[in-house]
Amino acid sequence: MSLTATHKRPIRSQRLLDLPPYLFIEIDRKRRAKIAAGADVINLGVGDPDRPTPPFIIDAMAEAIRDPRNHPYPFDAGHPDFRQAASRFLKRRFGLTVDPNRHLLTCIGSKDGIAHLPLAVVNPGDAVLGADIGYPVYRSGAIFAGAEYIEMPLTEQRRWLPDLDAIEPAALERARLMWVNHPGNPTAAVADLDFYAKAARLCAEHDIILASDNAYSEVFFEVKPPSMWQVPGLSLDEFHGIEFHSLSKTFNMTGWRIAFAVGHPEVVAALGAVKGNCDSGQFNAIQQAGAVALDHSEHPEVAAMRETYRQRRDVLCEGLRSIGVNVRPPSASFFVWAPCPKGYDSFAFCTRCLEEANVVFVPGGGFAPSANHYFRAALTVEVDRIAEVIRRLKALKW
Ligand SMILES: Cc1ncc(COP(=O)(O)O)c(C=O)c1O
Incomplete structure (x- = not known):
């Protein structure tokens, strides 16, 4: 045989x-x-x-890699130094008050978080809402979780923002997660707080988790793009939402694979639970260098x-x-x-x-x-x- x-x-x-x-x-x-x-x-x-990557970050990495304390398995939700630096960044840049122990999770690039989030919060047969024109991982993450990806069409007339009023009631019923991405890839569209407020109201009404991909928040030319968490009245402890921030584009660090998620404690913990079963976190030295980067976001x-x-x-x-x-x-x-x-x-x-x-x-x-x-x-x-x-x-x- x-x-x-x-x-x-x-x-x-x-x-x-x-x-x-x-x-x-x-x-x-x-x-x-x-x-x-x-x-x-x-x-x-x-x-x-x-x-x-700027030399001040390379120097921080060179120092961190020599420190044996950075050599074991990383901490579950991410190194405390990185999460604290992320919370300082969020305070400085967006005025947000964030508890690094409950609201933050280190990701191995935001792609890691984006791809795994549906596994954490979506059941087979549920729907995931996201733009028809967008970063492909929103769709593949949904498919991997056995969910249907329901497209929200983007058009030039609407400045490449999804028309939230046009989502079918049946889709809203089935959806468990909604993706928004501004500044957008590939459209470059920037959303204002009114847009996020409207998306948040809709998601709250239909018990949908709102996920914002803010990987390009620091690559701006005129007005600084907001965080969805700046919407007045939107509480990290009450609203089921999560936002992804990445060091990749801000600091020319795409190959380093370092990012973080900021969100509702249970949503963040659910994503952490999936990641805990898939990876064992990002190398502590990279997180230390990432902390130095975040503390110098206006370098x-x-x-x-x-x-x-x-x-x-x-x-x-x-x-x-x-x-x-x-x-x-x-x-x-x-x-x-x-x-x-x-x-x-x-x-x-x-x-x-x-x-x-x-x-x-x-x-x-x-x-x-x-x-x-x-x-x-x-x-x-x-x-x-x-x-x-x-x-x-x-x-x-x-
Ligand atoms: C819109 C968007 N989100 C997320 C990512 C992933 O970035 P990273 O995993 O490097 O944080 C990319 C990468 O190109 C992107 O274009």
Whole structure:
């Protein structure tokens, strides 16, 4: 008997097979082929800061890694020093009063928290509400938990905020969790406190947990994006909500995997219970360095990064307008979300930019069919390269 022939069942679980197909495959393949052929590809596709982590954080890490107290398994809910620094940050930045022992949880990047939250609070057959155009993990987390992901459509007319009045009553009945993400990926949309207040009222009325992904709160150019917990009357101890904050984009720390959740004690504890069974927390030394980062969220290098993104944004948006792209500059996040030139859908436009200009953008159609006339450009290359992008695009006829 051949041992290999006995395997008949698919390797992949049904929940993996249930994930939506990856729609960027073709563009990815072309991009790789271009690079392999030696082309000078300028990649505005990746949402990953291009500059290194600031030295003051590296120095803190170098010290922390030498301290043997940081070497054992991390603390359950996260290192007390990190959680205390997170509570100081929340106080300074948003005016929030947070108990580090009850309201805060260290996450291994906010993706960890986002992916695991449905396992903590959603039952199979429940529904999870979230934007149709958005970070894909809201949907995959829901699917992994056996829940249905019910889309809230985003449109340019509504400034890419979900229309909370348009959610079907049946969806509200079944939903156990609602995701909002502002500043948004890919739309860059910023929500104000009125929006969060309305979402909170709706969720309270229907016993839905409100989850806010605020990973881009510190990448802003004009008005500082708020926290949902700033809504007047919204109490961390009474309202079933949770918000994710990440050090990834603020401090150029994507590879470090460090973030935190701030929320209702039972929601935070439920997420902690899932994580306690999946991982054993983030390396204490990374949390120590993260604490130093959070305590210096207004460090000149952090502020300078915002200025850099602003310059890049201005050069890109002005350049795109000069080739007929009717773009509205984002007020936060490092994403420019723009309509494709007339006559192009997003795949056609992005394919042409790649094939004829060696420039990578992300086609909106890869996020959702409704976004198929938009594209995303990340401001994660230096300004002279952005100017080069514009020079190359201008040389083509649109
Ligand atoms: C909207 C949004 N949320 C969360 C994340 C995850 O970030 P991290 O896990 O690095 O905190 C990303 C990453 O790109 C994102 O775009």
